[in-house]
Amino acid sequence: MRFDLNIKDFNTINEFWAFIIQHDKWYLKYSPHNTKGIDNYLPQLEPWIINQTNDLRKKMDFSYDDYVKVIEWDNWLIRADMAKSKKFNRNKAFKFKQFCFACKKEISFFQRYPKCICRACVDETTDLQGRKVEFFNTEALGHGCQGYYSGTNQTEKYDTNTCYLNGNEYFAKEARFGGIVIQVKE
Ligand SMILES: [Zn+2]
Incomplete structure (x- = not known):
């Protein structure tokens, strides 16, 4: 498998995440699936990912096709949580949110x-x-x-x-x- 990024190339996980989200449609550029070593940082990344994807769901300026890339990040957390190995448990305090397109409720x-x-x-x-x-x-x-x-x-x-x-x-x-x-x- 070819990786686009390697966590080891960053000094801290904060630096990695700041790098990921620096671009407007960052989710089109980066995926957890081609970032080497990312699985070791699930608990740290969980609140940041959910915060970002919630924000995207609030703004709704993605296309339906682009959204498939957004949820790769959410699903990376969900799947790790469901994995039998149980190395990671979702912190349910961090909630996936969605809003009505029309009234924003x-x-x-x-x-x-x-x-x-x-x-x-x-x-x-x-x-x-x-x-x-x-x-x-x-x-x-x-x-x-x-x-x-x-x-x-x-x-x-x-x-x-x-x-x-x-x-x-x-x-x-x-x-x-x-x-x-x-x-x-x-
Ligand atoms: Zn509504």
Whole structure:
């Protein structure tokens, strides 16, 4: 395996981390998987990583593709914590945070949907003309996604997954474990 960085090339772990995050989209440049010796510093890096990725989730100026690189850092902590060897236990005081794309309120952490919106904002989504819409699964077990105009008891169909809120375009889709998730369009 080829490593881009070696922890040994830095005087301290603080120096290493300062180096990592000096660039704007540092997560596109560096990964824990190609940094040699990094596994020895899990407890030190944990709060710094979570603080950084929480900050990124708050600002949300990454693309969905870029976000895959962001969560490599989170997952490095999560996987080490789940490893049988138990050399590292997550400090649960450091919490992964996520925010509603529309109102910025803190919501549950859904790693898969970094730019989704909260329940209250979902209720405010409309068609292009400003008429409220709602989305439901079409099948049992939470599959499928069909839009309707709100207040029509699912009789008047809204035949697109695109919806709008405060001038932004969103898309609805079935969530991985059932229900509907609404995310901003790129
Ligand atoms: Zn919201």
